[in-house]
Amino acid sequence: MSSIAKKMQEQQYEDQHQQQTQTVVIRKAKISIGEVFLLCALAIMVAFMGVKIVSNQAAIYETNKEIQLVESKIDEQGKVNDDLKVQVAELSTYERIWKKAAALGFKLNKNNVKGVQ
Template identity: 70%
Template structure:
């Protein structure tokens, strides 16, 4: 009986080895629908990234134009201040009298009229 028991025990061991060897690991495949969703997601991310970059470029361009405009305004303001100073220097009474005298004009009190406000 011991030989029968050994045979049964060996058969059980062989069955266990066969059952262990027959375990198949299956890889999960991506279905067509899932592949389409992944592609749509990739396209969406690419589109949004492109849109963000183009918006940043437009903002940069606008800021650059604003800075250039501010610089030209400041430069024109300086020019205007310089011209106002020149006008105030050139419109002094002494200069006007000197220019009038150079041109041969004389002050005649009979021709001067006083205007009151």
Template identity: 65%
Template sequence: MSSVAKKIQEQQIQEQQKSVQTVIIRKAKISFGEMGLICVLAIFIAFLGTRVISNQAEIYKTNKSIQMTNHSIEEQTRLNVDLKEQVSELSTYERIWKKAADLGLMLNENNVKVVQE
């Protein structure tokens, strides 16, 4: 009897091991609602990406316009300074006396009036 009891006991142990080893693994499927949420999220991310890129493009255009305006202001300022220097060079007393003499004008001290700038 002891060998029969031993065999029964071994069979029970083997059945327990078999039942423990057979584990069913199921894959989780994505439901229709979850798929919809994923699609909405993907569309939202694409929309935000497009907005960010479009805003960056507008910022770039604005900065470029500002730089061009600053450049034209600097050019105009430089031109104004050059013209002021030219005016000061052309309005020297020596040059005026020389031009007056070339045109045949003479200095009459009775007709001279002082003009201040």
């Protein structure tokens, strides 16, 4: 009978051991609905900010391009103005004015000329 008692005791021990191992349940962390909503909101915000940054960079690029075009036009107009100033200086010499006046029939009368200083 001792062998039967020993077998019973081993069987009870095995049952208890199986019950202990069965009661230990490992649960994986489940993501709640609120966390899913927050993660989606975060993903949308990151995507939105990325698009916003790229569009701002494109606008900055276009503005810089326009600024460079305007600056080049200003430089060209400055060159034209300088050329015109040189031309005015050449055309306003006294010799040229005297030649034009003589060609038009004007004569120099010393009585009508006054020196101004």
